[in-house]
Structure formats: structure tokens, C-alpha cells
Amino acid sequence: xxxxxxxxxxxxxxxxxxxxxxxxxxxxTGFIEWDRMELNAVINLDLRGRGFKLPAGRGKxxxxxxxxxxxxxxPVLLGVQADxxxxxEDLIKRGELSLQTADRLxxxxxxxxxxxxxxxxxxxxxxxxxxxxIAAALIRHSRPRTIQGPxxxxxxxxxxxIIIIADEEVPVHGRQTKAFPKxxxxxxxxxxxxxxxYERDMTDPELSSVNGMVRYISRGAIMGASPSGIDGSLxxxxxxxxxxxxxxxxxxxxxxxxxxxxxxxLIILSSESNRRLLREGRVAIVLNRESxxxxxxxxxxx
Numbered sequence: 001x002x003x004x005x006x007x008x009x010x011x012x013x014x015x016x017x018x019x020x021x022x023x024x025x026x027x028x029t030g031f032i033e034w035d036r037m038e039l040n041a042v043i044n045l046d047l048r049g050r051g052f053k054l055p056a057g058r059g060k061x062x063x064x065x066x067x068x069x070x071x072x073x074x075p076v077l078l079g080v081q082a083d084x085x086x087x088x089e090d091l092i093k094r095g096e097l098s099l100q101t102a103d104r105l106x107x108x109x110x111x112x113x114x115x116x117x118x119x120x121x122x123x124x125x126x127x128x129x130x131x132x133x134i135a136a137a138l139i140r141h142s143r144p145r146t147i148q149g150p151x152x153x154x155x156x157x158x159x160x161x162i163i164i165i166a167d168e169e170v171p172v173h174g175r176q177t178k179a180f181p182k183x184x185x186x187x188x189x190x191x192x193x194x195x196x197x198y199e200r201d202m203t204d205p206e207l208s209s210v211n212g213m214v215r216y217i218s219r220g221a222i223m224g225a226s227p228s229g230i231d232g233s234l235x236x237x238x239x240x241x242x243x244x245x246x247x248x249x250x251x252x253x254x255x256x257x258x259x260x261x262x263x264x265x266l267i268i269l270s271s272e273s274n275r276r277l278l279r280e281g282r283v284a285i286v287l288n289r290e291s292x293x294x295x296x297x298x299x300x301x302x
Contacts, residue, residue: 028072032080032131032294034183034216034287039076039109039129041296043069048121061123062114069127073106076296080134081184083200084252088134101137108133135185136209144279145201153270154263160239161282162268164189166247166258167219168288179255181247182291183216188257189283191265192248203281211237215284216292222284238282243267243274258285 030041045065078089091097112126166181173194189198203213215238221231228240249259268274277283 026068026072028076028296030296032076032296033292034131034294035218035292037131037212037216039073039080039131039296041069041073041076041127041129042124043072043127044122044124046122058116058123062125065114065123065125069125070106073109073127073129074102077102077106077129077134079297080131081182081254081256082138083184083186084188084254084256091138096140097138105129105134105137131185132210132212135212138185139200139205139209141201141205144204147202147269147275147278149272149275150266150269154266156267156271156274158271158273159241159243159277161237161242161284162274162277163222163238163242163244163284163286164247164258164260165219165222165244165286166250167286167291170247170259171249172255173249173251173259179250180288180291181250181258181285182254182256183285183287184254184256186213187285188251190251190257190259191262192259193262194251194259195265197260197265197268198278198283202278204279208281211281213281213283217284217286218289218292219286222286234284238284242282242284 026046027044028041029044030039032039043065045061045068047061078087078092080088082088082091086094088097088102092099092102106129108129110128114123114125116123169178169180171177172179173190186200188196191197198213200208200213215234217231217234221234222244223229224231226232228235230238230240230242243264245260245264247258248261251257251259268278
């Protein structure tokens with residue numbers, strides 16, 4: 001079967017909730033690294049008992065490894081959190097992302113040439129899939145939706161970017177519990193009266209398709225030794241004089257959407273230059289390290 005058809009068949013089975021855990025002796029490890037916007041996976045294939053005679057059979061082993069990559073990476077790709085209530089798989093079911101695009105995203109992963117174990121009984125490959133590429137495929141609007149200023153603006157200075165610090169447990173809106181905010185491709189920002197301050201359609205699609213809606217960072221990236229404290233890699237995005245906001249809560253089926261105070265929301269919305277920061281996606285969200293680096297779950301038993 002040609003490769004494009006084979007990949008589509010794999011996705012079709014996944015959409016029917018058939019678990020594709022790979023052949024016996026194949027496994028996947030790795031992390032979803034939100035601060036890098038990358039899905040980094042290692043596919044390991046046990047060659048023992050499969051009749052491979054190495055090194056002569058290495059080409060066949062690499063082909064088998066590639067097939068196992070496709071079957072093992074798709075459940076991970078489809079499980080990526082898109083927003084507070086939907087995964088990539090949910091968006092495919094709703095028709096917001098095509099199976100063909102998901103095929104392409106899986107096949108576009110950067111690869112490190114496969115390597116054999118010292119005893120020649122296993123082969124492994126490393127793959128890096130861009131989360132920004134997944135987000136870009138989900139950008140549908142052609143121009144940003146207008147961000148309305150308040151009826152009674154508040155005096156506000158101009159800032160170079162927006163930082164929301166959300167790396168501690170905060171109350172979950174509408175529930176009697178607390179949670180650490182989690183990352184997703186398209187977080188929303190709300191104020192404490194649950195007015196929507198920021199969402200996907202407010203961004204310039206040309207910029208957000210490249211940079212994403214937000215940059216996820218750890219607290220260390222804003223507490224450096226420089227006068228601004230901002231890590232040099234962040235300055236092109238949020239500048240040296242960003243507005244720093246403490247999240248007062250979080251919202252969503254999955255707790256992905258920071259809730260900020262009305263006062264902080266007014267600082268952003270009262271100034272055209274600050275509203276422009278939202279349109280240009282000049283927003284960074286500080287999360288705890290455990291949220292930024294999520295281990296890939298092993299495939300379910302068949």
C-alpha cells in the first residue's frame with residue numbers, strides 16, 4: 001500500500017478509537033515540551049526474534065522502525081491539548097483539521113538517523129514534531145477580530161509585551177478546587193468578571209501562524225541578571241518593559257485559561273498600543289516546570 005494511503009488508514013482506525021499500540025517489541029518514550037513548542041519522541045524497536053541479520057538487514061529494520069513511528073506517534077499527536085475543552089483529535093472529528101493535514105504534520109517531523117544498540121538487538125529513532133506547525137494548521141481567520149477598548153478607559157502606560165505569571169496553584173473558576181494552569185495551543189485570557197480578553201481570532205494570523213498565540217516559559221526566564229530580568233531570547237517577543245500580571249485563577253474544562261484581575265485587564269484594553277500587543281501575540285505565560293514538560297504516555301495495552 002502506498003505510504004499516504006497507509007498513513008490515512010492508520011488515522012482512520014484511530015478515529016474509530018482503535019488502539020494502535022505498535023507491534024510487539026515496539027515502544028515510544030519522550031516529552032511534549034511546551035516551552036520549546038516541540039513533541040520529542042524516541043521510537044524503540046526490539047529486533048530480537050524478528051529474524052533480522054545485521055548489518056545486512058539494517059535497511060529493512062529502518063523501514064519497520066518508520067512504520068512503527070507512524071502508528072505510535074499518531075495517538076500522541078491527536079492527544080495534544082488544543083484548547084481548554086478539545087484535543088487535536090476532537091478538532092479532527094469536528095472537521096476543523098483534515099486527516100490529510102494530520103498525515104503531513106506527522107511525516108514532517110525532524111528525524112535523527114536511526115541507531116543500533118551495541119548488541120545489535122534493537123534499533124531506535126528520534127523524532128521532533130513542531131507544536132507551532134500544528135497550531136498554524138488550525139489558524140482559519142484572515143484578519144484579527146477587533147479588540148474593543150472599555151467604555152471608560154483607565155490611564156495606562158505603553159508596554160512592550162505581556163507576561164502572565166501562572167506557575168502556582170490558583171482557584172479554578174466555577175469549582176471548589178485549585179489547580180496548576182496547563183498549556184495548550186490556543187489559551188484564552190479572562191478577567192475576574194469572566195469577560196474574554198484574549199483568544200485565537202484576535203491575533204494577526206500571519207504572526208500567530210509563525211509565533212503562536214503565546215510563549216510558555218518558566219519563571220527563570222524573567223528573573224535574569226540583566227536590568228529587565230528578561231532572558232535575551234524573549235526580548236524580540238516581549239521587549240524589556242513588559243506588563244507583568246499575576247494570574248488570580250484559571251478557567252476551562254482543562255485548566256488552561258488564565259484569569260486576571262479587572263484592573264490588569266483595563267491596563268491592557270485602555271491603550272491602543274497595549275491592545276496591539278494582543279494582536280501581535282506578544283504574550284508570555286509563566287508555568288511550572290512540570291506543566292511545561294509532559295512525558296509521553298505509553299500506548300494502551302491491546
